[in-house]
Amino acid sequence: MWIGILLIYLGTHSPYTTDVTQRLASSSMQHWLGTDALGRDFLARLILAGVISFLFSGVTVLLTATVGTVLGLFAGYYGGLLKRIIHRIEESLIIFPDTVLALVLAGLLGAGINSLVLAILLIKWVSYARLTETIVSSTKQSEYIWMARVNGLSDAMIVRRHLLWTVLRQVRVLMSVDIGKIILFLSAFSYIGLGVQPPVPEWGAMLNEARPYFQAAPRFMIWPGLCIVLTVSASMWWNRRLQQQTAKKGV
Amino acid sequence: MGRLFVRQTGEALFFLFFMTFGSFALLRFLPGDPVLTLLNIDELSASPEQIETVRRELGFHEPLLAQYIDWLSRVGRLDLGESFMTGRPVLLMLGESYRATFEIAGSGLVLALLLAVPLGTWSACSNRHVVRLTADGVSLIGAAVPSFWIGLVLTDWFAIRLPWLPVMGRDGVLSIVLPAVSLSLALASIYIQLLRVNLQTELAKEYIQIARARGLSEQTIFWKYAFRGSLPPVLAVFTLSLGSLAGGVVVLEVLFAYPGVGKLMVDAVLQRDYPLIQGYILLTTAIIVALNVIMRLVTQHLRPDWRGGGMR
Numbered sequence: 001m002w003i004g005i006l007l008i009y010l011g012t013h014s015p016y017t018t019d020v021t022q023r024l025a026s027s028s029m030q031h032w033l034g035t036d037a038l039g040r041d042f043l044a045r046l047i048l049a050g051v052i053s054f055l056f057s058g059v060t061v062l063l064t065a066t067v068g069t070v071l072g073l074f075a076g077y078y079g080g081l082l083k084r085i086i087h088r089i090e091e092s093l094i095i096f097p098d099t100v101l102a103l104v105l106a107g108l109l110g111a112g113i114n115s116l117v118l119a120i121l122l123i124k125w126v127s128y129a130r131l132t133e134t135i136v137s138s139t140k141q142s143e144y145i146w147m148a149r150v151n152g153l154s155d156a157m158i159v160r161r162h163l164l165w166t167v168l169r170q171v172r173v174l175m176s177v178d179i180g181k182i183i184l185f186l187s188a189f190s191y192i193g194l195g196v197q198p199p200v201p202e203w204g205a206m207l208n209e210a211r212p213y214f215q216a217a218p219r220f221m222i223w224p225g226l227c228i229v230l231t232v233s234a235s236m237w238w239n240r241r242l243q244q245q246t247a248k249k250g251v
Numbered sequence: 252m253g254r255l256f257v258r259q260t261g262e263a264l265f266f267l268f269f270m271t272f273g274s275f276a277l278l279r280f281l282p283g284d285p286v287l288t289l290l291n292i293d294e295l296s297a298s299p300e301q302i303e304t305v306r307r308e309l310g311f312h313e314p315l316l317a318q319y320i321d322w323l324s325r326v327g328r329l330d331l332g333e334s335f336m337t338g339r340p341v342l343l344m345l346g347e348s349y350r351a352t353f354e355i356a357g358s359g360l361v362l363a364l365l366l367a368v369p370l371g372t373w374s375a376c377s378n379r380h381v382v383r384l385t386a387d388g389v390s391l392i393g394a395a396v397p398s399f400w401i402g403l404v405l406t407d408w409f410a411i412r413l414p415w416l417p418v419m420g421r422d423g424v425l426s427i428v429l430p431a432v433s434l435s436l437a438l439a440s441i442y443i444q445l446l447r448v449n450l451q452t453e454l455a456k457e458y459i460q461i462a463r464a465r466g467l468s469e470q471t472i473f474w475k476y477a478f479r480g481s482l483p484p485v486l487a488v489f490t491l492s493l494g495s496l497a498g499g500v501v502v503l504e505v506l507f508a509y510p511g512v513g514k515l516m517v518d519a520v521l522q523r524d525y526p527l528i529q530g531y532i533l534l535t536t537a538i539i540v541a542l543n544v545i546m547r548l549v550t551q552h553l554r555p556d557w558r559g560g561g562m563r
Binding site for chain 1 (some may be wrong): 266404556
């Protein structure tokens with residue numbers, strides 16, 4: 001319901017319309033949280049920033065998890081040379097810290113969201129692939145897979161029917177915490193100007209834009225920061241709940 | 252040990268070659284002509300002849316491999332070229348900013364370890380509620396609160412409301428305090444969790460029970476066995492964060508206008524200063540790869556049975 005109210009608010013207040021007469025206005029009925037230095041509605045920008053962060057993070061996590069899970073399935077199920085090659089790639093990528101890689105990619109491809117997505121994808125698929133591979137290679141030996149094979153099921157059927165769901169249950173746990181981490185990452189890079197580009201709002205970018213006005217209006221510092229903290233904590237809390245659920249059910 | 256070292260170094264060199272050549276080729280094939288960018292910085296409209304002259308001067312007209320070999324031979328003479336932005340040698344600029352980064356990263360890391368090692372070990376072996384709560388609290392703050400926001404809030408309190416510390420810039424020891432503290436909270440959170448989890452798994456293992464049965468003192472068991480045994484995974488992550496710090500404490504350097512590698516690179520990226528970017532890729536990759544070789548050797552020494560390459 002809260003999300004509904006916020007979205008309606010976003011619908012009635014444009015986050016881009018500038019109004020020079022209303023610069024740095026404080027809270028009022030018209031602008032619930034006041035306006036920023038260009039007279040844009042602050043709450044509307046906060047909400048849109050949240051939507052953007054979630055979309056970005058969600059899409060990136062889905063992409064990363066898909067790539068990682070598919071490669072992990074192959075490595076775990078078939079093993080052999082393919083597994084060795086995938087391991088090799090994993091080992092060379094895992095030594096790169098995500099900020100360094102993002103910086104390098106931004107240097108090569110230019111600043112912007114694309115470089116960030118690519119950097120996250122390159123680093124994070126490894127953990128999904130490893131998780132998937134571990135599960136697959138351990139369940140592969142179990143009796144029911146053996147039975148399925150004796151009964152003449154094709155490899156694709158075995159993977160889809162039996163292995164995929166076990167894997168996805170675990171992958172979900174990893175995804176839940178990564179959503180928060182990616183939002184954190186995005187806000188940091190937007191803060192330094194290498195992420196979401198203006199005029200599109202993002203919490204980190206908003207903090208940077210409003211820096212000269214913190215003394216006059218502390219709300220510019222408090223609200224975006226609080227939004228980030230709450231979102232990331234929510235993602236961590238969700239992760240913990242999923243972990244407990246999965247642990248209860250057993251793998 | 253010797254053979255392992257040779258193999259690791261060989262791999263590392265190959266990797267370095269791969270990275271530099273890859274980035275080199277990528278830069279040349281991507282849209283966006285570096286020559287035009289260079290000329291645009293001067294805010295002059297360049298004639299086609301001028302563009303051609305600069306292109307020749309920089310050697311961009313030659314085939315890719317020739318360019319790379321040329322670049323490599325200059326690297327061999329410790330010449331990384333000159334920055335587009337300032338015209339100063341890249342190596343000099345990077346060297347200066349590495350020093351600045353080292354100040355923040357080093358002090359942040361020391362602070363983080365001072366916070367994390369006691370809290371992590373203590374919360375692993377004590378059942379007292381207070382200890383656990385503190386450890387959880389610190390690690391939660393570090394994990395959920397972005398370090399740049401901590402930095403902003405700290406600046407607001409300790410540099411503006413109470414004018415004790417400088418707001419930004421690099422001016423003496425006091426200017427290191429705020430960035431280092433902001434950094435240490437983020438780092439400490441990782442290590443507290445990691446130390447605790449690994450110590451607990453290690454303490455639950457059978458050989459610890461056997462050591463107890465043999466009548467060794469709790470202290471010996473803890474420090475000689477459990478602590479040592481739990482180090483390799485911690486070390487792997489530690490290497491990762493060392494590498495990450497070697498690449499610059501990006502966000503905090505920008506926030507506090509501290510002239511470190513991270514800030515330098517952000518500027519270089521925004522200005523498309525390719526010689527600087529290329530030099531950064533080379534040096535940072537070299538540092539990261541070297542750190543990993545060292546980490547593997549140390550791990551081998553600590554626990555000969557532990558052969559994992561990363562976190563497994």
